[in-house]
Amino acid sequence: MIPMNVLQLDPIEVRQLGEADGEHIEGLFTGLSDQDRYYRFFRPMPAYPRAVMELLTGMDGIDHVAVGAFADGTCAGVARFIRSTRRPTVAEVAVSVAEAHRGRGLARRLVAALDVLAVDRHIERFEIYVHPANRPAAQLFRSLGFTLVLDSGTLEGERPVGAIQPAPALAA
Numbered sequence: 793m794i795p796m797n798v799l800q801l802d803p804i805e806v807r808q809l810g811e812a813d814g815e816h817i818e819g820l821f822t823g824l825s826d827q828d829r830y831y832r833f834f835r836p837m838p839a840y841p842r843a844v845m846e847l848l849t850g851m852d853g854i855d856h857v858a859v860g861a862f863a864d865g866t867c868a869g870v871a872r873f874i875r876s877t878r879r880p881t882v883a884e885v886a887v888s889v890a891e892a893h894r895g896r897g898l899a900r901r902l903v904a905a906l907d908v909l910a911v912d913r914h915i916e917r918f919e920i921y922v923h924p925a926n927r928p929a930a931q932l933f934r935s936l937g938f939t940l941v942l943d944s945g946t947l948e949g950e951r952p953v954g955a956i957q958p959a960p961a962l963a964a
């Protein structure tokens with residue numbers, strides 16, 4: 793059973809997502825625009841292949857951890873990290889926030905929650921990959937301490953885990 797860490801942030805609740813949250817995740821990703829999907833997956837995705845939905849809902853709480861932001865019970869954003877198989881102390885981070893809830897600091901809060909959960913799972917560094925035209929995401933990750941470099945048409949960045957100060961308190 794995945795411990796449900798809860799971070800209460802008025803009026804948004806940020807908590808770790810578990811097996812029972814598949815519908816919340818599917819709802820969020822289904823609501824993303826074609827442009828958002830392109831930025832998130834680096835290719836057009838008018839419908840999600842089953843394998844992609846299985847990946848998005850396939851958290852194990854250790855190597856693949858997701859957190860969600862909830863507003864009045866509706867999932868407003870999801871962030872996750874997936875441990876690198878090549879470098880087990882490194883994990884890739886991705887985040888998506890519903891359009892209606894952008895500009896409220898949700899992505900920042902979600903990544904901060906991932907930082908807290910990653911420390912417990914012996915992850916030392918986060919890496920990110922951003923489409924070079926995705927200015928909001930590039931600015932978000934720069935503001936979260938990532939240094940981005942353009943490599944083969946992709947903005948790539950890394951930083952140590954726990955770089956967000958102060959780290960949010962997590963309740964059991």
Ligand SMILES: CC(C)(COP(=O)(O)OP(=O)(O)OC[C@H]1O[C@@H](n2cnc3c(N)ncnc32)[C@H](O)[C@@H]1OP(=O)(O)O)[C@@H](O)C(=O)NCCC(=O)NCCS
Nearest residue numbers: 831886887888889894895896897898899900928929931932
């Ligand atoms: C990128 C994204 C996650 C940002 O979510 P958000 O909740 O609106 O971001 P926040 O409100 O937490 O913003 C945090 C910082 O990001 C940057 N930022 C966010 N949106 C921005 C925008 N439209 N333009 C410029 N900078 C922006 C700013 O630095 C902001 O800090 P500030 O508010 O102090 O200026 C959201 O636009 C999204 O889901 N996009 C589609 C999916 C995607 O591209 N994901 C990223 C690839 S993994």
